[in-house]
Amino acid sequence: MEDIAASSISKGCFFIPGNAKSSTIQASDHFDDCGVKPQLRWKMAQKIWNEIEDSISNLHIEIQEKLFNDLVQYIKLAQEKQYEKNYLSSGKRTEIPTAALITGVNMTDHVTLFSQLCTKIKEDVSSYVAILEAKNCSNMKSLMRALGDQLLNVCEDNKKDGTANNDLLVYMKKKSTPLTISMLEKWYFKSIATKFLQTSPSKKRKLINEIPNPPIIVICQQLEAFSSKVLQEFILMCSFHAQRLPIVFVFGIATSWSDVSQRLLPHSAIVHLSVERFHAPSASSHLALIIDRILLTSQHPFKLSGKCFQLILDVFLCHDFSIANFLHTLKFCVMEHFYEQSASIACCASLQESIDMICNLKKNELKEFKKIESMKRHLASLKADKQKCIKDGTKFKALVAKLLEDLHQFHNCYFSALRSLHAFTATLPHYPMGKQIRELYCSCFCTELTKHDGFQQAFTILKVSSRDQLIERLESCLKPLQLSELSSDSSQDELHFSTACSRIKYLINSLKSIGENDEVEMNENTEDREEQLETVKYAYQLQERLRAKAEKKRVKKMTKYEKLREEALTFLRKFYEYHLRKVKSFPLYEVFYFDSSATIRRHIVAAPRLSIQTALSDPYQYLQVASLETAAYGVIPSNAPDICVAYKLHNESGNIINLYDWLMAFQTVVTSQREDKENEHEESDDVDDITQARFIKAVSELQFLGFIKPTKKKTDHVQRLTWSHT
Amino acid sequence: MATVPIVYVANEDVGTLIKGIVAKKKRGNVRKSANQLAKAFAETKEDAYSLTSKPPKKKNEQNTGTKRSVQDESDKELLSVVGAVELFDENVSQCGTQVYSFKTPKRNAQMTKFAEESAMKVRMKQREKETEEECQSSQADNTNRKTRLSEKRIKAKHHLRGNVHSISTESESSDEKFSSSDEEIYAEQASNNETKCNKTSLRSSNRLQLPTGRELYFDAHDGEKESHSRQCKTSDRTLQKLKNPRMAPEELSRALLKHRDKSQKVESIQAIESAQKKLSETYRQCYKKWMFYLCNNFNILLHGLGSKKDLIHAFCSDKLAAQNKLVVNGFFPALSIKSILTHICDEIIKVPHTQNPEDQLEILQQYFGKESSSQESLFLVIHNIDGISLRNSRTQSILSHLAELPHVHIIASIDHINAALIWDQAKLSRFHWLWYDVTNYASYDEETSYEGSLLLTGAGPGMGSHGAALALSGLVHVARSLTSNARGVFRILTEHELEDNDDADTVKEDFSFTDLYQKCRELFLVNSELTLRAHLTEFLDHKLIQIRKGPDGGEYLSVPLDHSTLRDYLEQHETH
Secondary structure: OOOOOOOOOOOOEEEEOOOOOOOOOOHHHHOOOOOOOHHHHHHHHHHHHHHHHHHHHHHHHHHHHHHHHHHHHHHHHHHHHHHHHHHHHOOOOOOEEEEEEEOOOOHHHHHHHHHHHHHHHHHHOOOOEEEEOHHHOOOHHHHHHHHHHHHHHHHHHHOOOOOOOOHHHHHHHOOOOOOOHHHHHHHHHHHHHHHHHHOOHHHHHHHHHOOOOOOEEEEEOOHHHOOHHHHHHHHHHHHHHOOOOOEEEEEEEOOOHHHHHHHHOOHHHHOOEEEEEEEOOOHHHHHHHHHHHHHOOOOOOOEEOHHHHHHHHHHHHHHHOOHHHHHHHHHHHHHHHHHHOHHHHHOOOOHHHHHHHHHOOOHHHHHHHHHOHHHHHHHHHOOHHHHHHHOOHHHHHHHHHHHHHHHHHHHHHHHHHHHHHHHHHOOOOOOOOOOOHHHHHHHHHHOOHHHOHHHHHHHHHHOOOOHHHHHHHHHHHHHHHHHOOOOOOOOOOOOOHHHHHHHHHHHHHHHHHOOOOOOOOOOOOOHHHHHHHOOOOOHHHHHHHHHHHHHHHHHHOOOHHHHHHHHHHHHHHHHHHHHOOOHHHOOOHHHOEEOOHHHHHHHOOOOHHHHHHHHHHOHHHOOOOHHHHHHHHOOOOOOOOHHHHHHHHHOOOOOEEEHHHHHHHHHHHHOOOHHHOOOOOOOOOOOOHHHHHHHHHHHHHHHHHOOEEEOOOOOOEEEEOOOOOO | OOOOOOOOOOHHHHHHHHHHHHHHHHHOOOOOOOOHHHHHOHHHHHHHHHHHHOOHHHHHHHHHHHHHHOOOHHHHHHHHHHHHHHHHOOOOOOOHHHHOOOOOOOOOOHHHHHHHHHHHHHHHHHHHHHHHHOOOOOHHHHHHHHHHHHHHHHHHHOOOOOOHHHHHHHHHHHHHHHHHHHHHHHHHHOOOOHHHHHHHHHHHHHHHOOOOHHHHHHHHOOOHHHHHHHHOOOOOOOHHHOOOOOEOHHHHHHHHHHHHHHHOOOHHHHHHHHHHHHHHHHHHOOHHHHHHHHHOOOEEEEEOOOOOHHHHHHHHHHHOOOOEEEEEEOOOOOOOHHHHHHHHHHHHHOOOOOOOHHHHHHHHHHHHOOOOOOOOOEEEEEEOOOOHHHOOHHHHHHHHHHHHOOOEEEEEEOOOOOHHHHOOHHHHHHHOEEEEEOOOOOOOHHHHOOOOOOOEOOOOOOOOHHHHHHHHHHHHHHHHOOOHHHHHHHHHHHHHHHHHHHOOOOOOOOEEHHHHHHHHHHOOOOOOHHHHHHHHHHHHHOOOOEEEEOOOOOEEEEOOOOHHHHHHHHHHHHHO
16 A cells, blocks of 8 residues: 655645556445344335435425426417517517516525426427526626527537538637627527428428427526626617517526516616516425425334434524435435444334344344333333343344334324324414424424423313314314324224224214304202302301302303313323324334434534534543543643643733743643642743744644734734634 | 521522522532522532532533422523523533633733643642642641742743732732632541542632623723723733744754653653544544445545544545545645646546636536446545635635535545635535544644744745745746846845844835835846836736835835745855
8 A cells, every 4th residue: 555645845636546446336335334234224224215315306396397387388378479479460579578487595406496497498398498607697798608508509419410501600619709699590590490491391381380480598597696787788688689589588586576676677677578477486395395295204114303303404494495405414314324223124114024124133133122222211111020031032022023013003193193283283373382293293202292381282272262263173183184094903992093083073063063052051050049148257258158159150151062172172182192102202213213413413513613612622522531621610731732721821812912921821831740840940931942842833733723823913923813802 | 308598589689699500500619608598509509519520521411410409490590501502412511601712801911820820720739639648747838838939930920011019919819819728628638538629729710710790791892992902912022032032843843752752751641642542543433434425425524623634544545445536635835726626637537638627627527427336436535625725615616516426525624713614505515514523632743834833933924844945946946037137136125125134123114116226227237117117027926025005105015035035045046
């Protein structure tokens, strides 16, 4: 192996060829090789991730399909309208049809959106499509160049034979040639003509009837980034030629049309556009759909724990709004789950697969299951005689299988129940259970529903709801339950889905059937009145009696509706509390749930500056040496790394630091331990070479890290760059 | 159960009392306060006592431990704080003021004082240990002598302008506190309770520390004027006071080697070094995982204190021996994105490279963008992707486009504290970083060798020990390609620059353009201002001179190179 410590004073890059030719790397070679069946786990990870990715991309297509269809339709129509105008009224067409595509703030994902749109238009409408980006269009010339290049490339694809007279084309393709729109126009008609000639005569007739000349579509990605002057000129120029050249604009807009029309484009430009607005789904609604359709279902065995889910969501909502990044983090979670958790071998979509997998495991592989935290807790809670039988392999297998079955069954109902509860409480004032279903998911993951404040609050509000509201809510909560198809093999428990559904239906019906009038049962007895006649000796007796009577009245006043309401609520309460038990309370939940938010935080949303400053100010966090423990309390241990000593001292200074004083202080600290031994050696203001060298090194390292920089304000001073007076 | 005295406290006071307790708990300060409410919390505080002695990483568990014993409403505040911390940081449960030193007012010579204090504390600790081993006979005079000694030292070290008196009284008072705490220590030592000793020393440290939060706030945010006047209040001493004011790079490395030899015998330093080794060992165990994620189209970014060069090298030789790799030293000052791209084009694709980096990128995108699995991969190993020469956004955007390609994998490191600012959202989403904290306290030997320092000879700002050599050779090269007249002009400039240096205290005056013209004419070097300007343009292009406008509107010239370099140049030039 050659020495790859590449360094030189004249070169910064070094190429080192691999010593084995044509070697390709395989991720599977680098998968963790300890734990249970690593290769199989890697395959499962791939499979699961591919499934998730597929279903997400399907969803993408579904979301975008409508938008794209609308756009394509608009472009086609615009073309036809213009054709009519030109030939029927022979009026001058100066308006350019424009589709304003409002995309919302999410720049990173939009590149793919536009390229997809581009291919879609190429397939369906016309091959003359160009995407303009702001960075290529700083002035008119470069804009025309970018436009021309893309259009010319298109036509090259069209005619491979090259029989057409290409003088113009060759000339136009030269990079140095300044392109003009009239050149483009000339080229455009020529290319249409050749295309027309190439098609067979039978098709010709058809073509004449359909589209005489395919439109040129110019897509501007992120209109806000363009300079207003260039845009204005471009629009004016196009409108001048619009009579003959069928140009259609598609503008990608991140803010809003009114913002663009007021700030970016002057009136003189806007009058030449006939704008129609299209809305792309916003990033957050898009994400909500992904979460709803893909993550919060029992469809994929891999699931995120509440905390992780919350964290990734926070990154999305507070950092980047990028679906692509969200998916990347999700991918990381899947990979990490299968890499680290060897019990993930049982993370299969169907129960049968999981059980088969368990049956095939060897004894030492089964041991991994005993190491899981929740399993340990479960085992500890078992009775002594049962604990003995765990040592037996087959019985342990049976136990694991049983637990997995429980989890599977729980999951089957879990998400429907979650949706139902969300529908039931979503319309309450102040949203005690959260506005989005994902909030509900997060809170249900780690807290028991009975202890959930919002849940209690929701039911107290529901207790006073009116009849219409209640019926409405019951109907909405019934829907998700009915949607879920469940095999009704389990016992006819009253909390089972099918029975619950019929029960709720019955409740709704009976609620509807109560009339307004038959509410009070008139069985007031006159006893209390007589009682009241009794004289009371003391005031407090009267008070007590009155209180008791009020109580009685309250109980009695319960109408038929109120009774029904009470019944419905207690039933639903029981139902939800059963089906939405805390996930963490299940043993072996780690098989399916990725529950290490710390890992995500460390590797996806790291805090590099925090780690450096922690290392400097409190080295004990990293170096577990007892003598460093005091560093956090303002004492500098003399044996701390030099850079830590220098850093701690520099914290005590203002915005500029005298190097000499710093050096002296440094020496004081560094030699504090040694001096004890050579006591009488005092008054040594002279700094020895070693200390000075260490100081120089520490200071230049601090400079490298960006804490200080040399300054010329005063001789032998450096400037402090963090938290100093300015 | 002991009886708990109940005291009436006004509503508005409750908040402050509680806050006091919470704050005290956080600081680990265990001073028994006189107020009665605190007594009610004695139990929880006992917990806090034991916490301070445990390693800080476990702080969270401790907090949850205290949680259980708390019933009082007042402690809800504490709980909510803990909750927030838990959500965002499980393992780093420190408050910001401990890690970041926020804007706080600084006084004269505070650094020296701080160093003294901490050194004394360290010494005191040692003493504790020693006295534990010894018998207690000679205690009293021993401590007396030592305090006297340290007193002397402080007085000697604080040569402060003007108010020597006030400082010395201050140090005396601190000494008093000190000796009193010493006595406490010895009293407690009798009961052999070491943890308490630590606590008392901590307590004294807290007492020594500066004013309350409110005062600090007003000090820090005083009017503009006052802070301005405070700015220059550093002492006037310079490095000239030292025996050896500026070290040569060779001396430096020699001294460091000596230090390494010496420290091999000191066990406390040895302990730290072994801990460092242990850290590196743990990072080495991640190699397999890094490789796994690299294969899955993530890129690895290493951060944390300490040079990551060795770690990355070890990774390369361990896992990437069979792969094509390009090692880039981002800290190298003359690096450019073009040289990186050209290297890749030359060595791997073997196409004649084009001029424009963007065009090169396009070629690379076509080459490495293929989906086929038979395509060879390229590993870009970038030390310091935040290096000076790579910091601009164009470079980073090209790198990010490279990172996106399925067959290009990047493993990079960052060191600068503001490094994360070089990427915007779009670039970050292309890079797909996985961050790894690999704090290892290794020294940045190579990385800093290009850096300028005031403490070294032969290193002007912006150029390190290597830089000096580079500057000289560059200068000679430029000079060789010039006419003799132009060289003459430059010599005049250099000599003037060196003359100035002789009397260091006077403010440097740059050469005015008219003076230079006069001198050049006298020596028959130029015949018109235009020719002189032509010569100067040449120098300007090579950054050998700087021109700035003077207050009188005239132009002033200076040579931004180090004096020793210039002297070397003159000597060498004479021989040519």
